[in-house]
Amino acid sequence: MLFSNPVANDACIYICRDSANNEEEMLNITHASPVAQAVNPLLTVVGGSPVTIEFYASAIQPIQPGNITWKLNSIKFTSGLFDSWKRSLYIPSAAASDNGTYLFAVTSGTGALQSSAAATVDLIVITPSTIVSGPQNVSGVKEWSSISLSCTVMAGTSFNISWSKLNGTLPVNTNISTQSNGENTMISTLTIPNVRVVDSGSYQCSSSFTNGSNYTSSLGTLNITGSIQLMLIDTNNESSLVTSPLLYVPTLSNFNIECQGTGEFDWSEGLGGGASVTSEASESPHQFNTSTMFRSLAFESFQAANSGYYTCTSAGEEETVFITDANPAVYSPRSTFRVNNHTNLSLIIYTDGSPLPTPSSITWYHNNMTIDNSSPYYTISEDSTVCSIMGPSEEVTGNYTVLVTTSAGTNTKHFYIDPKSFSNSSTCGGGYSYGCTNGPCLYRATWLVKGEHVQFNVTGRVSTGRWVAIGFSDNRLMAQTDIVLAAVSSNGRGEVTDKWATGHTMPPADDRDNILYSRVIYSNGYTSFTFIRTVSAVDTTQDIDLSSPRFFVYALNGAATVNADGTITSIGQHPDTPMISDDHITLGNPAQCPGVFDELNTGTDPTDTASTGTSPPNTVPTDTASTGTSPPDTVPTDTASTGTSPPDTVPTDTASTDTGPTDGNATMMLSVFVLIFCTLLAYLI
Known part of the structure; x- marks a missing residue:
């Protein structure tokens, strides 16, 4: 294009376009002098990216670099990566501080003929989204829990946050929420209610600009364990x-x-x-x-x-x-506690029924005295299902009862806090007891070694149709426990039986009974039984060898079905966790503990009280609970475990069962008969 004698009307922007190659060039022809123009008046770049800000400048007289001024946001600056003509500025890594309006000013002429022109470029530096903290690794969470993963993202402009599960889809009912946590910072939270094992895997938090560019992500692993x-x-x-x-x-x-x-x-x-x-x-x-x-x-x-x-x-x-179906229903996972000088524990019950028990329908007692929050040492929870106890043992030990009363009826649960439980053991004998407050102990066991045999005497406060037991274990677990158990029917007949526990189920009787002598008696609300066995195990598959250190297990109060002839046909679970010796107990050998039990020699037992109905003597002299009287109890027997009414009190019962070789009374009658016969024979001679 050729201009001859250009005039003002020729001032214009001229474009030369190559349509075949889709290229074009632009030329701005003007009469102004000087003139300045931005190559691109608006630039948008991502932080960290390079950018060049360029201007065109022209004048009648040549423009020198000294005629050019640069400003950023109205502040003049002279340092930077300018080209030799100072008409372009190169920024190798744009940052947020480079944001703003760049002014390019040029002057031409001198004195009164000096004139100037300027142009601007707006630079927008976009901060890319950055995951400040990604989803955490989570393990050990059980099924049916609610689990949340969070992701914190920071950016300088609009951005998206999304979640995905690698090699799978997000669980059903997954909830995703996003909220601001300050300027340019967002927190996204993924919540999975009722999480399942199949939900385990890697979860990805991703962030990008709204157009999908500058994608970034972070992974977190979720490991769910099975639960029910x-x-x-x-x-x-x-x-x-x-x-x-x-x-x-x-x-x-x-x-x-x-x-x-x-x-x-x-x-x-x-x-x-x-x-x-x-x-x-x-x-x-x-x-x-x-x-x-x-x-x-x-x-x-x-x-x-x-x-x-x-x-x-x-x-x-x-x-x-x-x-x-007991209504109201009462349950507690534990009811017996052993404490030291200072007590700090909580008695907990669960209640149910129709109508549901209310806090006002639940009353707590300590040694038959009502407890409330005004009582010292006690705090009753708002719903009355927890009684927290803190205080000196001499003030707070004893019998506790919770009474639940609704329009449907009444139910109770008993607890025992016992500072007087004792455990003593020597080479040839020992004993253990608990629940020894205000009368005979709730449970007592003693043992005596003579030669190759050991005799156990066990007494427990239970009603007829409930069992008392002692067990022997290698590992303090229910499985692989050798159990000797006794129960008495309502007619006073009972049985001592040897059982082998394989788990938390009714233990069957041993294939080979290891009991050499036994007797059981029920008197004044207590079942007492005696048995003799060898210290070593005759049957090593279903009996624990007591010649090596073992744990002793003390349990009582499970239900038992006892026939009229005294045989036990089935037993139920113990409602409370059994007591287990803190340490191994070691029994002596024949050299240490010489002697023979009379019961194994003649079948007679000098201490057998089966004919009198009194409890067998206690061989632990430190136990003061051998008075033979029943402890006072003004609250009905605890029926929470069965929902049935407490059994009628059995009067002093003189019945016993003796599986020894010979009955003592029969031996005495035989002796009298022999004496009479000999006297008559002498008279005839």
Whole structure:
């Protein structure tokens, strides 16, 4: 394009365009002098990126670098990576401090003929999104918990935050929330309610600009372990979460308890490890699969006989619930405590029923005196289900009772805090007792070694139809425990039996009985039994060898079914955790403890009191609880574990069972007969 004698009207922007190559060049022709123009008046770059700010400048007279001035946000600056003509500025790594308006000013001429021109460029530096803290690694979380992962992102402009699960999809019902945590900072939280084992994996928090550029991410690993939750499903197929270890159900009701978790399921009766519940649909209860992930325990016409512990196991986890139709229902995981000089503990109960017990329907007693928050040493929780005790043992030990009364009836739970439990052991004998407040002990066991044998005397405060036991263990666990147990029926006949526990289920009788002599008596509310066995184990598969150090286990008050002839046909669980010796107990050998028990020689027992109904003598001289009188008890016997009424008090019972070789009375009658016969024979001669 050729201009000859250009005029003002020729001033314009001219564009030369190459359509074939899609290229063009622009030329601004003007009469102004000097003139300045930005190559790109608006520049947007991501922080950390290079950028060049360029201007065009022209004048009638040549423009020198000294005629050019640069300003940023109205502040003049002279340092920078300028080109030789000072018409462009190179920034190798744009930062937030480079944000702003750049002014390019040029002057031309001198004196009165000096003139100037300027142009501007706006530079916007976008701070890329940065994950300040990514999702944390989480392990050991159990199923059915609610878990949250968080991600903190910082950026200088609009950006997106998203979540994903590697090699999978986000769990159903996942909730994602994002909130501001200060200028240019956002926190995004991913929450998974009722998390499952299948939800384990790597979770990714990602951030980018709204156009998807400048993508960044961070990973966190979630490891969920198996767990179980129980759901109660009624006849209307309405479900509710079982949140308490105690569940009340009306008598004759039909319902299912659904076990939900991961893995192979099994329902058993007991506190875990018991016999599996049948799968026969004709039985109640019975178990069946409701889906590949759930297994139900079905009850039809629930009876008091169905009351008890039921445990669902899956993938090494277990969940136990005590189901009863007692109304109101009361349950506590523990009722006996041993304390030192200062007591600091809590008595806890769970209640249920129809109507539900209220705080005002629950009353606590200590040694038959009412407890409330005005009492020293005690704090009753707002819902009255926890009695916290703190104080000197001489003030707070003794018998505690909680009484729950509703319009449906009354139920009780007893607790014992005992500072007088003792355990002493020598080479040839020893003893242990607890619950020795205000009268005879709740439980007492003594032992004596003579030669190759050991004699045990065990007494427990229980009603008829409840058992008392002593056990021997290598590991303080229920499994592999050798148990000797006794119970008496309401007619006074009973049995001493040798059992072998394989887990938390009814232990069967030993294949080979190791008891050489035994007797049992019920008197004044106490069951007492004596037995003799060898110190070493005759049957090493189902008897514990007592010639090596062992733990002793002390338990009582489980239900027992005793026939009229005194034989025990079945036993129930102990409602409270048994006491276990703190240390191993070692029994002596024949050289250390010489002698022979008379019962093994003649079958007679000089101390046998079966004919008088009195309790056997106690061989532990430090125990002052051998008065033979029953402790006062104005509160009914605890029936929380069965929901049945307490049995009638049995009058002083003189019945006993003696499985020794010979009965002492029979021996005496035989002696009298022989004496008479000899006298008559002498007279005839």
